[in-house]
Amino acid sequence: MQLSLYSELLEKAQGCWPDWMSVIPPGKDFEGEAYRVTDYAAYFRYVKSRLELGMQNGDSNGTYPEPVPHCDVCRWFRECDAQRRGDDHLSLVAGIRRQQRNQLEEWTTDTMAKLAVLPLPLKEKPDHGSREAIERVREQARVQVQGRTEKKLVHEPLLPAVEGMGLCRLPEPSPADLFLDLEGDPFVGESGLQYLFGFAFKNAGELSYEKRWALNRDEERKGFEWLVDEIISRWKANPRTHVYHFGAYEPGALKRLMGMHATREDEVDRLLRASVLVDLHQVFKQGLRASVEEYSLKKVEPFYGFERRTPLDESRVAMRYVEHRLELGWGDEELPDSVRKVMEGYNREDCLSASGLRDWLEEERRKLVDRGTSVPRLPEKSGDPSEKLQEKLDRAAALTERLCDNIPTDPEARSEAQSGQWLLAQLLSWHRREDKRAWQEGYRLADLDDEELLDERVGLTKLRFVKRIDAGKQVPTDRYLFDPQKNNVRTGKAVYFGDEKTGEVVAIDHINGVVDIKKTKKTVAVHPPTVYMWDSPLRTDAQAGSLYRIGEWAAAKGIDAPGRYRAGRDMLLRKPPRLVGGEKLVPLASERPENTASRIVLALEDSVFAIQGPPGSGKTYTGARMICELVKRGKKIGITALSHKVIRKLLEDVVEAARDKNLAGVRCMHRNDNGEEGDRVAVAKKDNKEAWAALCSGKANVVGGTSWLWSPEPAFEAVDVLFIDEAGQMSLADVLAVSQAAKKLVLLGDPQQLERPLKGSHPDGAEKWAEDNSGGHGISIT
Template identity: 30%
Template sequence: MSERLLTPSKITAWLGCSHYLTLNSRVEAGQMSVSPTVFNSLAEILVDKGNEHEARCLDDYEALGKSIYQVPGRNRAESFTEWVARVGDPTTLGYDVIYQMPFVHESIRGIADFLVRVDAADGYAHYEPVDAKLTRSRAKPGHVLQLCFYAEAMEALSGLAPREMHIWLGSGTTQALRVEEFLPYWRRLRRRLGDLFAEDVTASATRPRPCESCEYCEFHDHCERQWREEDSLAFVANSRQSEREALEDAGVRTVVALSRRRAPVARLRDEKLSRLTRQAALQVASRGTPSAPPAYEVIEPGEDPVYGHGFELLPAPDHGDVFFDFEGDPFWTAQHELMFLAGLYYRDEGGEWSFDARWAHSLAEQQTMMSGLVDFFSRRRSQYPGMHVYHYNHTERSTIERLMRDAPDENLFASLVDSGLFVDLFTIAKNAVRVGTESYGLKHLEHLVDFERTGGIEQGAGAVVEYEQWMASGDDRLLEDIAAYNRDDVRSTMALRDWLVAQRPDDLAWRDAVIEREDYELDTDELVERLHHFAPESPEHLLGDLLNYWRRERSADVTPKFVALNGDYTTLYDNLDYLTNLSFLRMEEPTGRERLPKMILTWPEQAIDRSLGAKDEVLYAGVGVPYGRATIADIDFERRELTLRWGRVQEEHGGVPAVLTQDRYFRPGAKAGALKDLARQVLEPAHHGAPSRLALALLEARRPRFTPGHGPRGGVFDDDLDSIYSWVAHLDESYVAIQGPPGTGKTYSGSHIIRHLVDQGLRVGVLAMSHGAIDNLMRATLDVVARDGGVTDLRALRWMDAPHERLDAVTYSKKKDDLADGRFNLIGATAWLWASPEMRQFPVDVLVVDEAGQLSLADAVASSGGARNMLLLGDPLQLAQVAKAEHPGRAGASLLEHVLGEHVTIPRDQGVFISETWRMHPDVCDFISRQIYEGRLTSHASCQRQSTQFGTGLRWLRAHHVGRTTHSPEEVEVVLEQISAMIATPWTNQRGDRVALRPQDFMVVAPYNDQVRLIAEACQRRADLRGVQVGTVDKFQGREAPVVFFTMTTSSADDMPRGPEFLFSRHRLNVAVSRARCLAYLVCTEELLNSPARDIDDMRLISTLNAFVEFASAPSESLTPGASIV
């Protein structure tokens, strides 16, 4: 491969568009040229601000007193390689910082902004790359790939490998990334680049596809011309890339051809094809009269609950209506964007239409603007109960929501949103009418409503450029131009609303002016505001952030569900979270002891989450029903029949569900009350009593505190049980975390510690996210007491009514008297009990939190009132807390994540890390330790004895299939053939016993229930495979097997039904692989390993999978004909 300048934009562009590399290669080969004016005004602004940011970073290093070596620049006559040779190795000069260091490595070249000397505590002195980027909150994939290149080149140059690499963000902070977590992704990508350049890239048959990089790509005009010449399907409004590919595969390659298509198309449902052909036909019809308004038609309502029902989402016009639009500068400073103008159009007190321009030229003014808007909307709704705020697309509402997060009026704004105050005309328009335009953007629909603009600015990007010019010049005429442009936007929005009202059928009912939703407790606003007067890093401020934790979680869960339920249901067929295109079968009257009628529905063939079951709550939408709630009475997946309890509430909603999704929501109840009581104690201890010292310790993430004369020897914790016994009973209103990686005996340690505490006369509680985890730890404790003794009088209570499985010697009760008299010295319950006033009045001495990596910090702090001290058992690197919302600060962390802070594993002076696994052979453990646990996890010596005839460690089975989503018969065959080859062959266990492998010695883990069912059924059909353990990851936590298979199932990134964060989860991979005593097999396609990363979280996940393949060793020959073993 010839030398090429490595830049984030080029790498990212290639990852998103393979055609980019083809065109770039043709330019370099002299086969084509690009206009020298490749950058538009916005791109020029970005370049300038990037240079300014880099210069500020250099100034900061100088201000810190760092010695800086500025690499001599490249001479005009010398090549890049000659320049690199002349520069040599400046790391030997001993400077703190090296600026603008050029590299050539593996035929790639690039220039590192900074190399910074790091003198590690262990004496490892080396240089680490730092790049200055405008991105504000976190690095992007292209940035990380560039840093990976510098890290590799650094090691090749100096022989010293950087441990971390850093992005100096536009916000002024740096983001550190572990090199080892990303290098496998980079190495695979580099090999793919090498394969590409081994051929003639200029002759590649790639084609242009619209992507996110188009806006700033130097080839955009070239591709645009090609699309126009070809009459490309890229111009069909509301079409997706996957749909265009399906059409092209069927021979439909132009807009005209699509407008004439009548035959079915593979991989496109008939209703979706019908919509696309009608859209194309209208666009073709509009081409003949470009000066006239575009052709349009009202969409005929059908079974889809939204498409064709847009007019039903339109409320009646009101005298108090407001039309609203923002203008913002995403590049205001390197640190911040700025919404500098809010334009409002409404009738004033005299009844005249008035444009209200509200400016903000600083962050403080922006926050004042947002609070003023919320106040204005609230007061106007009070004055005009039927008024609404109209906007086009979600930006206006979501921007206020984002900027009001963590603000005193957050709950007030949430209540306005939930009441239906904001009306998105984009959603209404695209579901009410089809228009012969290439886009449904507001500027395109203006031709439909015959609206003419008066300002000179043509698009939003022009407003950004003019605002940037105003900041440089101070010429207020520029602000006047922006205001005129914004005034056109809000007037255009009103014109579209009025046009839609005119098209609306006369016999159609208006949408309710106010939508009744759950009432949020607005009394927390005052507490939040007072707590936020404290410093942002203070425990008081964090408590203020936690007060709205459950409201944010509920909103983050339900809002996208409402959007999906009221969106295009044809896009949900492959989404496991939704059951769509439901149709009514019959009603059934209650029989026997039943009290409610039942509605029976059916559905067509589609991907479905088979965890849905009786008693699950669901949200649904249907024709004329924007949303509703119901309970599943029964579901038959084979007959495809769903039975819903259909009571008075559902009957009043009317209609029939057309699409539904599970609603997993439990009201916080006592937990919210506990946090508010704690807030009052923090703010007014004289009136409400002193706050819990344990709660404050958790909020501050303090180091453990002990009574005088106690604590770990030398202040350093170790994992020896006798050592733990010496201090665990002497916590002083504090906590200690015990991090237990897979196979380290966390439950063993926890049960013995509980036995010890009870033996010391202490009252102990057990808390976990699930009842199963609570029962598991209590069962282990009871077994220890029964086997080893030491406790003369163990009295155990489970706070629940009807357990699925009763534990012997445990009382089951929910009588409050049982909590008050101290009769029970071991109590197991979920957070709702520990947060209750009763437990706060009679707290236990030590509350043992199991699976503390899955418990939210909010739940933990709320529960802390029920205990004097806490022992935190868990591992945040296995199954993680399920949090959906974006929370301020540390409010969204799990309990253990909060305690660990920036650490991956707990430091020795802060808690216990159980460092030895009794499960995994060293060949398996080495991968888990290096990739997940910073190299701190080792195998017990006895694990070395474990082996099979097929060796030990990791194996990759390459599968071959396409288009698979949630089930893959090909991978089932691969797995079963491999197991068949291994059954009855010898393996050696931990004791050194040599025995034959049985079916139950194999564990097969799959990400989807469909694949689990397929494997389980296949095993059941074969007598030699009955007994093989099959399930999803969550079913196997705490279990193990000599041989484990992890079948990834999905063919490629394009086929993932739940996104990379689910399929590539490091937590799931950790749990799956670490079940293995001897051998762990990964089964997946090459295409899945090559998945592109949307962000660095994706990159880290995919890189871990790539690392598995790098670790995998090859046996002498393949024993599975349907796959390649690597």
């Protein structure tokens, strides 16, 4: 939209529209991405007209400067902030949400001062959200107004102390504790860069500071490894050691770095499992109420008397200097000592401030305990993985080391074979890295309080048990009431309380606040006050096992040797299709795309062939006719994709193509637990063995299923050709895992289709999707 506006302004200046507009995304070479202006002009005119109409029909007093995320970088911030303060605007209340402000304004409680004296308990029920949430922000306003009126700092504990929340998050202090802070720039390259790693620790009773700079990707990896090694060595020396930080940034960065650099993954996992990392922001926010407008480290420092020696203005200037150079390149310039000194001072003081905050929070906890208040600490955990998981980790690590042995660390110095083998090594743990992010998200949600779950719209709070509506054969279904609230919880989703699965939502009425939950055996007698929705990762042992077998073979025989898994290995090596009989990829004269594709697939030998084109170009149509030609020659065909819907569509197109060609003997089957029989498409609902048996017996010669059907070892070379539809949506790891099911692979996809978002962080190359590794060797349909 911004570029479309610039294009319109340019048209007014020069008298004609520009043909193209370009975006320069972050990256190594800053190559522009060009977009045709006319492709977006109609939508731009539509949005512009809506804006103009809205301004004409708007409030005669004009718009109000509601705070938005852009305020932090807006040049009009001071003017807007002055107006909000002059109006005593509700946005000045820490933690208040827009929805709550709207509700309070409807109640003519439109200032912080009015909110501070709003009678409790509430006389009216909010239209959205809960009474408790409104009462919480009312109490926050009260404390802020008290501090403003009395011109002093005010704070009070949030009671009762809830186990695992607030001050109960504080572990027993240890003289070996560390206080961590990282500085990073998310706009460096495609993945951002952590450019300063720092931590403080007690040394002979005094706080000392250690740091490591990282001004490029290799230095980032080394800095990350240095930091993790320091933490692990101190933790091993003293198992009561904890690492304190303020906010979610530090653990998030560690998770991302371990995946992206494929190093120190097991060590970071141990730290996370053992709860070694302690977020002081959550301790403060959940344990205390204070007279601050936001619970940031800088705002709460006056409570424990921390004074900074490095002026924040100087810090911001130095930070901009470093980040601009990191994003645009250093050229021949080196980091000036003056900038280095300021940034190190800023980072050091963040670490020291975290130490001061921890000590002050411990003192607040002690005061409560002395008054007889129970504030239990979290139990210490070992962080050790299960014996079965450790065995898997050791096995994968050993094979990764074998595959990477004697391969240069510099990608530019690798041969094609070395690059392919290195990529295979990184893919061995692809599914574990993806699953880890899902598990980490589950742990994060389990730590959130009710207000935070509401903010993320994944929770149902203030549940009240109504009745058991179905006893069930094994587990019952219970009905609960909840205050109507905006959330994304829906039927068919699993819900959890703490780290335990409560059950599955079988019905929900968001308007009237009623939900029916089918319980698990463990939670039959449990009625949780809050539940949150979370998608636990699916088991991917079959896919990981397939990758391990391919990796083991390549380590023993060579990545480019003839033999098993040749098609999948060709994909890693980005090789063109291997064709017999002198066939070429170039279409023959007057040859239709479907005939070209059929000719090529019949000549394909232990290799991979890609067919690409935009939506509606006929990829699926062509694929269906290729399958018919192969079946006519007695071949067994497999079909896979990310979703059953895509698989079923191709199966039905195969049936239609066979009908058009008057081809008898095409017998299709869909492996789907919840599938329905269709026109000449059988369904294997029982298990994978049913589908494999159908292929062996001849009951079916075209079978479709997800990667869970084609990755297990019994599916090895179960079909002659495996078709992968919408290949741009399947990860390279999943496609390689299913490649073992056939000697020949056919990829069908749109190279311009948006990629499915990844959950985890992966090394360069391992995050790619199947079509990215086809090497452009195939045919395009337009």
